[in-house]
Amino acid sequence: MRDRPRVRMAPSPTGYVHLGSARTMLYNVLFARAQGGRVVLRIDDTDLGRSEPEYEQAIFDGFHWLGLDWDEGPDVGGPHGPYRQSERLDLYREHAVRLLQSGAAYRCFCTPEELAAERAEAERRRRPYRYSRRCLVDPPRYRQEFAVRLRVPEGETTFTDLVRGEIRVENATIGDPVIVKSNGWPTYNFASPVDDALMEITHVFRGEEHLPNTPVQLMILDALGYRRPQALIHLPVIVGKDRKKLSKRHHPEVRLGLYQELGFLPEALVNYLALLGWNPGTDQEIFSFEELVRAFDVSRVQRASAMFDWDKLEWINGQYIRRLSDRELADRLRPYLADLPEETVTAAAPALKERLPYLGRASELLAYLRTPPAPPELDPEQREMVRAARERLEEVDWAPGPVESALEELRRERGWSRGRLYTPIREAVAGRVSPPLHYTLALLPRDEALARLRRAAG
């Protein structure tokens, strides 16, 4: 069925999941869901030395955590399997043979040393390196080990990228690429288009860094007589505040697992990622998943690099936290506050809601429940305030509402400003950071709160 789109996400299990992969997956899913299409998860594990099963699991877990599901894949099966490239080697071999037989590919017997020498020579002459085609013209007869190279045809390759428009490449600028390595494994540029064709992929979404690979992949499809995908969509790179591409070395925030660990809500991260390279053309910033499915439009994917903005992500996450019911927030907080009793977490949820940028910060805001602060240094007036507050609090019902009313009454009676009164009380019971003061007090057992006030001011 050509009319229902089929998209694929094709991650390589060579490390932790990258934020950019999460975004590519999201755009694939949004596009497919809007059109009633199907999402294929294909594992590009042809990089033998670097692919690990645990990284594959991390991909499944990461996408599941975000709520991004696939219809076909190594774990769920499907009619176009297997979905791991390492299990499709026969298919690549067959296709390589077809290309060899038609003359679209040839065997290359050059040794790594010979190729290195060619490259060094090109460098010496300050020319861009392209394979010399020595083995096409005059292959050495006595050697056994070979790689397979695509014979790049004459002319030019043109295609339309939905983000970047029409792209034209002079084929003469491309050296004949290796498509099967001497160990028999396919290269990415060969396995990927073969699978895209066999899996009947209609729309290819991937990062902009793959744009230079596209002409070769299209040449391979053309040479095999396969249909090209209906559309290619290269997504803008994601850059950090330093305007450099997000990378493992310089940007810890590139790791998807970080957000799970810190306690970002997956639905908030999805919302943020949707806007990281796409805009709806309106001021709307908070989108439910269903709204994203309806609003997402490939023609509004931007060409310019997408700037990762931590503050905006925190802001969006905060919006989602504030929209949770107290109960839901308590449930989500529990894993991050595993050392606190359940009732405390339940009682703390409304207190934390207004201030929490992500769930993992709760622990720090509630640290005073575990360890009392050092008694603060107070001036005589502050001591008087803390003492008066303690006396007043000895009589009230121990809950946030009555505590707040009692303190408000006290400060009106004495003409103290809120800031003047609240600061020493907070320092006495909690230290510098804590939830709003009436919650800060009420979350502690009354005796403990009063004892801390007494310790600070007598």
Ligand code: GLU
């Ligand atoms: N395995 C490639 C990657 O992770 C896939 C690129 C593509 O989508 O073609 O970058």
